[in-house]
Amino acid sequence: MYDKFTRDSAVSDKPANQGAALDENEGAFTRFLRATEIDARLLGMIGALLIIWIGFHLYGHFVNGFAAFLKPRNLWNLTVQTSSIGVMATGMVLVIVTRHIDLSVGSVLGFCAMFMAIMQVWVLPDILGLGHPMIWVIAVLCGILMGTLIGAFHGYLIAYLQIPAFIVTLGGLLVWRGAAFLLARGETIPLDDENFTKLGGGPYGAIGETASWIVGGLACAGILFSIWHSRRQRLRFQFPTKPMWAEILLAVVGCGLAIGFVTLVNSHPWPKGIVKREIAAGNIDPNGDLFISHGFAIPVLILLAVGIAMTFLATRTRFGRYVFAIGGNPEAAELAGINVKWVTLKIFALMGALTGLAAVIASARLNSATNALGTFDELYVIAAAVIGGTSLAGGLGTIYGAILGAVVMQSLQTGMVLIGFDAAIQQMVVGIVLVLAVFLDTLYRRRSD
């Protein structure tokens, strides 16, 4: 896919020495990309995703006689399953951009989840009294704080004691998994606080039809505002603007995607069993409409919020600028007066905080904290960031790319479960896809340089 795009641009490069003829001869596709300022990689990733989705759907249809992938129910589940990995992948982008790596996120997730569960079930009820409404809030905050501290500690070892991140976090991978086991002596701790488990999704952990439309409306408003704002800024300083048709196209596509997403999550209804239970409990009128939409799951909203916040952090703040400058040239960044060590520590602390948040989502989704929670997550998170275009050589990467990468990884995973592949084959496919993605990426960069 990437291949095709680069070939297009290679063709358009050829007439470069014909001077004025350049714009005329430029491929229509290249011109389209230039006008809209859409990254070719982004389109490539969306294309890959569509191929994966349609491929699994058709495979199910023809081979198993049961096509389940492109059903609202599966896609809704897919969004929920992506959340935990997606949240961590946004942080992993910054880690990899600065030429580091974090192999410990899976274990830290397990440790934070266990820590939160213990706070929630064993410690806080003794202090606040059983069933106190603040218990889950405090537990969540403690979990995120614990993640932050662990991340900051890793960051300290890496930045100030100059131990390579690979080693520090490889050690962390073992240490925190072991620590999670010791915390509860290997027990699984069930979590039954209703408000807490809502954070993991499920019928009760979704916001329903109306609220989802409100979210969709806000998203459309945000898209329109940002297009208008960026155009106004460029006009103010007389910088070149995009052509009007490109602005309108981007607005239409952006809002269309938002509305489509809302329609999708609203077309997945509550299961019959739950509807019956609610009717029995007198919460639903049995003669009314029994098609009750899930709407957006709460973890998906968390992921969207994290994605927006991290994009803002990476592109609009000093911290983000420093992260990319350090990734591009650490020595230059230091000479420019950036406190590289302190920024590195903060990056790992942020990674830890996001891992803590992912631990909330993961344990709330399972309704329990187990010792094995988050095993192998580090690989999925790194794969998501790398598939999303984060360069292991540093300096390049986007948050939206990492989230899309997480969707790709999760699509492969659920797709293979749906069509009944063995766990062994699943692992092999995921591994091969990762290597292939990095290869395509290398190819893409070599040609575009």
Added chain:
Amino acid sequence: MSTANVQNIKAEPLVELKNLSISFGGIKAVDNASMELMPGEVVGLLGHNGAGKSTLIKILSGAYKRDDGEIFIDGEKATINNPRDAKAYGIETIYQTLAVADNVDAAANLYLGRELQTSWGTLDDVAMEAEARKVMGRLNPNFQRFKEPVKKLSGGQRQSVAIARAILFNARILIMDEPTAALGPQETAQVAELIHQLKKEGIGIFLISHDIHDVFDLADRVTVMKNGQIVGHAKTEDVTKDEVLGMIILGKCPTKAIPGPGAMEESD
């Protein structure tokens, strides 16, 4: 009045390096080096590869931490432990290696570490780009590629970015380590023009170069280093190029120069 003023300024050096030493793994890269810089003065620092010029200057710019010696700025003892400290004293450096972040654009590089922010605390990219256009217009009027990562620029354009970054923040002391190494004749002339202009503004400049002709054209004084030691200081008008070459190659100090610890012992 103005003469008195000039003398007054002359009386106090902008920078005074006293007995600086630094060693790496037992090798004295800079050994007991002292020199000074007046406001509006250009001092050329000459020497072979490995003579210790860049190392000496990197102590001043905060990239290296000295083992011994003192730095005075405006007659007061200065504490310089990292590049941020140096910048706080108005010391800006153009490094030989350019030291730009390749993956971000020219404006981001100009403001690296000192970004302009909006009242919301976010990066003010448009304002930075507007300022970047101004300062780059002064240095390299043809430069238009503000949106592209610096990686895509030519050597000369990257050099202009590095120079622009140093003059953007009203430096008082400018260190230029081989500023014209990557430049063509026209751009070299622009840099020379710039140095004259900055000199008039009273900025003190350390000019490090291999190219003795460059230095003779631009510098008021030269300081020569050899094997980490200072061979001597001389006014450019007092010495010939051959004599300076003798200082560089043999460490032989001509009569009109002030010898340093690295000067060859007179054999007669």
